[in-house]
Amino acid sequence: MSEEQITRPNVPLGTGVENLEAQFEERIARDEKIEPKDWMPEKYRQTHIRQMSQHAHSEIVGMLPEGNWITRAPSLRRKVALLAKVQDEAGHGLYLYSACETLGISRDELYEQLHSGKAKYSSIFNYPTVTWADMGAIGWLVDGAAIINQVPLCNTSFGPYARAMVRVCKEESFHQRQGYEIMIKLANGTPEQKDMAQDALNRWWWPSLMMLGPTDAESVHTEQSMKWKLKRKSNDELRQQFVDQTVPQADLIGLTIPDPDLKWNEERGSYDFGAIDWDEFWQVVKGHGPMNKERMKARVDAWEGGAWVRDAAMAHAAKNAERKEKEAV
Amino acid sequence: MSTKNWPLWEVFVRSKNGLEHRHFGSLHAADAEMALENARDVYTRRNEGISIWVVESKNITASNPEHNGEMFEPAQDKVYRHPTFYELPDEVKYM
Numbered sequence: 001m002s003e004e005q006i007t008r009p010n011v012p013l014g015t016g017v018e019n020l021e022a023q024f025e026e027r028i029a030r031d032e033k034i035e036p037k038d039w040m041p042e043k044y045r046q047t048h049i050r051q052m053s054q055h056a057h058s059e060i061v062g063m064l065p066e067g068n069w070i071t072r073a074p075s076l077r078r079k080v081a082l083l084a085k086v087q088d089e090a091g092h093g094l095y096l097y098s099a100c101e102t103l104g105i106s107r108d109e110l111y112e113q114l115h116s117g118k119a120k121y122s123s124i125f126n127y128p129t130v131t132w133a134d135m136g137a138i139g140w141l142v143d144g145a146a147i148i149n150q151v152p153l154c155n156t157s158f159g160p161y162a163r164a165m166v167r168v169c170k171e172e173s174f175h176q177r178q179g180y181e182i183m184i185k186l187a188n189g190t191p192e193q194k195d196m197a198q199d200a201l202n203r204w205w206w207p208s209l210m211m212l213g214p215t216d217a218e219s220v221h222t223e224q225s226m227k228w229k230l231k232r233k234s235n236d237e238l239r240q241q242f243v244d245q246t247v248p249q250a251d252l253i254g255l256t257i258p259d260p261d262l263k264w265n266e267e268r269g270s271y272d273f274g275a276i277d278w279d280e281f282w283q284v285v286k287g288h289g290p291m292n293k294e295r296m297k298a299r300v301d302a303w304e305g306g307a308w309v310r311d312a313a314m315a316h317a318a319k320n321a322e323r324k325e326k327e328a329v
Numbered sequence: 330m331s332t333k334n335w336p337l338w339e340v341f342v343r344s345k346n347g348l349e350h351r352h353f354g355s356l357h358a359a360d361a362e363m364a365l366e367n368a369r370d371v372y373t374r375r376n377e378g379i380s381i382w383v384v385e386s387k388n389i390t391a392s393n394p395e396h397n398g399e400m401f402e403p404a405q406d407k408v409y410r411h412p413t414f415y416e417l418p419d420e421v422k423y424m
Contacts, residue, residue: 087374110411
């Protein structure tokens with residue numbers, strides 16, 4: 001769909017855009033939902049397309065690190081669970097793409113933005129999954145951090161996004177549990193298995209903390225996003241919540257958080273934790289993570305390799321429609 | 330590369346008998362049959378439904394929220410369509 005084809009509601013005559021914007025902000029402040037055909041400031045539309053598509057892309061790319069282990073899952077129970085989780089991620093990507101398309105951008109444009117590198121996805125998926133324990137760590141930590149990010153979005157101002165997130169959140173909690181269960185099993189296993197679990201925690205801990213976004217001081221979109229209820233808590237608050245909830249879970253299964261500065265702060269009623277290596281974060285965001293190239297290559301290959309299937313399906317549909325028409329005559 | 334994109338479909342699911350079909354979301358599919366199968370995989374992975382409708386999105390005509398005034402205003406001053414408009418003696422408990 002080209003820019004010209006996007007049908008936008010007409011702005012009523014004699015109403016200044018500033019006035020409309022003020023009314024719009026008031027509606028959101030009153031907790032009214034915004035639906036796709038409602039008038040909205042262009043910046044609201046663009047911000048939502050950016051955030052929702054990034055979210056959808058993360059679900060889609062997020063299948064790759066785990067897909068890596070489906071065929072090598074250690075038992076049928078683990079295999080069906082991992083398969084179901086990866087299928088959910090495909091589903092979540094599709095809910096979010098559909099919700100994003102209601103803003104007048106086509107699926108093809110969204111894919112094009114991902115494949116060309118114009119759109120981002122969560123940087124955490126640019127780390128490799130080298131052992132089975134990584135499946136545990138991803139479910140426990142990465143999905144754990146994702147849930148903390150996503151739950152407030154169930155109340156966000158844009159209706160289609162909020163509805164998609166309600167469904168995503170309902171389905172996501174099994175993801176975290178299946179990951180933690182993998183970690184429990186390994187942590188209670190042979191010394192080698194426990195080492196494997198600890199090693200996975202060591203590698204995934206810091207990227208999981210980074211996943212909750214730049215510090216408040218560095219976060220450029222926070223203020224606007226708070227106003228539009230795309231955010232309810234700041235990145236640093238969410239990160240603190242994640243640390244506070246996860247540390248006791250690690251203690252419980254005898255694993256050690258790889259942070260020498262981690263310490264309970266009685267006064268704050270929270271854990272203090274060490275400095276995050278933001279250089280690493282920005283390096284990965286800019287495309288220099290260990291797996292950026294592989295992830296994008298796998299994604300683009302799948303899309304291009306599937307083109308003939310999509311074309312064949314359309315040809316089949318056209319032929320069927322023609323046949324039905326002939327029969328009707 | 331694909332020359333023609335799969336059209337968009339709207340998905341409606343009845344979660345159990347006795348309830349109406351409700352809009353669940355949308356998806357892309359080459360034809361109605363594929364739309365039904367995709368809808369099953371995307372929107373009912375956990376027994377959320379017992380019946381699915383799919384409608385190609387272009388076939389839906391929607392009202393424009395900019396015209397909500399003239400569209401819905403006529404109903405606003407007709408309070409006599411509501412039971413609370415009518416006064417009853419206190420003695421009448423159920424009506």
